[in-house]
């Protein structure tokens with residue numbers, strides 16, 4: 557049942573009570589079911605802070621009322637907004653730079669040593685606002701010969717529609733691109749002028765290699781193709797072990813034989829069943845067969 561905001565509820569939203577343990581459990585269960593993200597009781601303060609905005613936007617007077625709304629008629633739409641509010645989209649260009657070194661050398665050399673009927677396609681499987689996908693695209697553009705550049709594709713996906721909006725535009729605050737070496741900035745980024753001062757945009761030749769789409773890693777079973785490289789970094793860490801297992805098995809099925817999976821240095825496949833071989837820190841490879 558939709559809830560119309562009342563002056564009283566708007567006033568109380570300015571100072572909502574802290575989440576009760578029961579409310580946190582109910583919200584955590586919804587979030588776990590829909591995104592795989594495990595929210596523990598220690599996260600109550602963080603969740604409360606992030607949900608204040610949603611309470612204000614929906615005019616709900618309490619977290620219990622907000623939960624009713626999530627389970628009501630327009631609950632589906634609000635759930636997407638809730639996940640947007642709850643997910644951490646922290647990322648940066650060339651984050652964990654060793655990975656881009658492995659990609660530009662070992663992975664590219666192996667790719668070029670074999671004949672392929674199709675182009676190099678990488679899946680950036682939790683791309684957040686797109687910095688990872690564009691870092692991959694720039695790295696490969698630099699490392700591949702001209703003919704291969706033309707058929708380079710990056711499939712950039714995430715759960716967060718808000719983050720994907722930024723990824724799609726490819727426009728960032730100038731201070732966000734500090735990690736991009738000067739030469740690469742000049743080749744692949746353009747500085748905004750006038751009303752766009754202080755912003756940079758990924759140049760069209762790189763932007764056009766990236767396709768952006770929403771994929772929920774927890775619900776995806778088969779996205780219809782395999783990749784020589786998948787980046788899935790800094791997201792497994794939010795999942796509990798059974799969800800990690802499901803996601804890693806799904807990613808493994810999407811790797812070409814001999815394909816590479818990059819996870820984050822803070823993550824590990826210890827305790828997860830898989831047939832990948834360890835190649836370098838946080839880099840795994842599927843057997844060629």
Ligand SMILES: C[S@@+](CC[C@H](N)C(=O)[O-])C[C@H]1O[C@@H](n2cnc3c(N)ncnc32)[C@H](O)[C@@H]1O
Nearest residue numbers: 591643645647682684715716772773789790791
């Ligand atoms: C910390 S960011 C990582 C961004 C990038 N991979 C990096 O390492 O910099 C984690 C991302 O995982 C996304 N995420 C969380 N749960 C997800 C799910 N079930 N399916 C797809 N993406 C998810 C979040 O929306 C967020 O953008």
